[in-house]
Amino acid sequence: MISYIGKIAIEYFRWIVGLFRLFFDILYWLIFGPFKGKPAHRQGIFSQMVFVGVRSALIVFFVDIFTGIVLAMQIAYQLEKMGAVLYVASIVAISLCRELSPVLTGLVVAGRAGSSIAAELGSMKVTEQIEALDTMAINPTRFLAVPRFLALLVMLPALTILGNISGILGGFLVGTGNLNINPDLYMQTSFKHLELKDIYTGLIKAAVFGIIIALVGCYEGLNTKGGAEGVGRATTRSVVISFILIILADCIITSIFYFSKI
Amino acid sequence: MSKDAPVISLRNVSKSFQGRPVIENVSLDIFPGETFVIMGCSGSGKSTLLRLMNGAIQPDKGSVLIKGKDIYNMPGEELEELKKTFGMLFQYSALLDSLTVEENVALPLREHTKLAEEIISIIIKLKLSLVGLRGYEKHYPSQISGGMKKRVGLARAIALDPEIVFYDEPTSGLDPVVGGVIDKLVKDLSTKLLITSVVVTHDMQSVFNIADRIAMVHKGKVVALGTKEEIKNSSNEYIQQFIRGNPEGPIDFFKEDIGVIEAFSA
Numbered sequence: 001m002i003s004y005i006g007k008i009a010i011e012y013f014r015w016i017v018g019l020f021r022l023f024f025d026i027l028y029w030l031i032f033g034p035f036k037g038k039p040a041h042r043q044g045i046f047s048q049m050v051f052v053g054v055r056s057a058l059i060v061f062f063v064d065i066f067t068g069i070v071l072a073m074q075i076a077y078q079l080e081k082m083g084a085v086l087y088v089a090s091i092v093a094i095s096l097c098r099e100l101s102p103v104l105t106g107l108v109v110a111g112r113a114g115s116s117i118a119a120e121l122g123s124m125k126v127t128e129q130i131e132a133l134d135t136m137a138i139n140p141t142r143f144l145a146v147p148r149f150l151a152l153l154v155m156l157p158a159l160t161i162l163g164n165i166s167g168i169l170g171g172f173l174v175g176t177g178n179l180n181i182n183p184d185l186y187m188q189t190s191f192k193h194l195e196l197k198d199i200y201t202g203l204i205k206a207a208v209f210g211i212i213i214a215l216v217g218c219y220e221g222l223n224t225k226g227g228a229e230g231v232g233r234a235t236t237r238s239v240v241i242s243f244i245l246i247i248l249a250d251c252i253i254t255s256i257f258y259f260s261k262i
Numbered sequence: 263m264s265k266d267a268p269v270i271s272l273r274n275v276s277k278s279f280q281g282r283p284v285i286e287n288v289s290l291d292i293f294p295g296e297t298f299v300i301m302g303c304s305g306s307g308k309s310t311l312l313r314l315m316n317g318a319i320q321p322d323k324g325s326v327l328i329k330g331k332d333i334y335n336m337p338g339e340e341l342e343e344l345k346k347t348f349g350m351l352f353q354y355s356a357l358l359d360s361l362t363v364e365e366n367v368a369l370p371l372r373e374h375t376k377l378a379e380e381i382i383s384i385i386i387k388l389k390l391s392l393v394g395l396r397g398y399e400k401h402y403p404s405q406i407s408g409g410m411k412k413r414v415g416l417a418r419a420i421a422l423d424p425e426i427v428f429y430d431e432p433t434s435g436l437d438p439v440v441g442g443v444i445d446k447l448v449k450d451l452s453t454k455l456l457i458t459s460v461v462v463t464h465d466m467q468s469v470f471n472i473a474d475r476i477a478m479v480h481k482g483k484v485v486a487l488g489t490k491e492e493i494k495n496s497s498n499e500y501i502q503q504f505i506r507g508n509p510e511g512p513i514d515f516f517k518e519d520i521g522v523i524e525a526f527s528a
Contacts, residue, residue, distance in 0.1 A: 124358070128354060129357070132352055132357075132358075134318060135317070135318060135428075136345070136369065136373070137346050138369070138373050
């Protein structure tokens, strides 16, 4: 029993070490690659950005606009009792920007892009393509992980901004359509209490989530073992682990902001 | 030939995976320009031997010398430089799915040289016509047949004009005619471009088509070594069993491979 627990603990420890190693490897290539005449591929980064960002835009838009609508109705249900329905606008805006939009975007992208990164790299691993890169003296981290990392780091905050806007739009639809708040007044109230820090704390979260998705997806993909089944396992693991780490990171970052009064 | 210094030499190399010995105390010399074939049953450790030579896996004991230098005892960057003088043809070609035929062949050139795109496109045309695949430049690996993929893999392996080319089962899974085409390419490369070739295979026809010298590997040990004629006329019972494909003999199929195969797939 104890040896079993020990084994699991060692496995987790190895996994964490591996993840950090990949992270530092990526940073190394990001910083020193250009000096070695081996910068990340611009074409590769752009195609990953299109895949991760542009193709996720529609789903992020829908997820956040519906969240905005639901949120506005749920808050209105409470605030109506106090006759403070107008504040629906600012609560929707703040809770979206600070919390919901980054987290939902992170989860959506983890499910969509993180899984496909793990699947793609995993099938490259089991068909010897990664080994082929290695024997051609092309570093797989630089060639495959760095473009994906950069793309997610940039696109997740960008998608979060889109999410903020679509969520506020959702709240706006409920507020003006159902709660009969004057449109101008709704927008004014939205932005009156929304501060810049509400937005950038959300964007910092989004960037961290982007890093998590890229690292987990690449790590699981590059360490795939055992054929088609292994690819499936890597894909599932990447999504599950990303989800857990995103929520965990959200909790940590939120408490840092909360206790340091940002 | 044997007067030259060996280009690859293995000195008492051992390797085990998860406690199971796969290669045991192997010493080999491979000389410049020769085509050296490593043959043996699946799971005998021959692919591992190849990966020990090309810098992919580190031996537990012993040393691997390329042109007199221990490759697992040199700085990483020197090994990377050395790897650029290798070419490798993989069993399943290992072309990058996301790139076209042309881009696959161009990859080592774009990564490791500062050649202008015009020059690169000339080199690609040259290499692709060498393997008889002009006209397929814009195809993706999923759109061409297994034999064609192997040939693209070969074009990629020789894109940087390597000094040593490693072939992992170059003819397995191909029909005899395409297998013959690949054999001819391997032979041509070594005679025309003076490339040193190391071929891992269990395709007997291919072995006698291309080999200068042959090593027979069984259970991680070299059980026979000699020129093509010596091996052909050898009375070594391992070789005779292997050449004839006889289920009875010193290579005991039922007892032999299981452990090693598990070690490979783990």
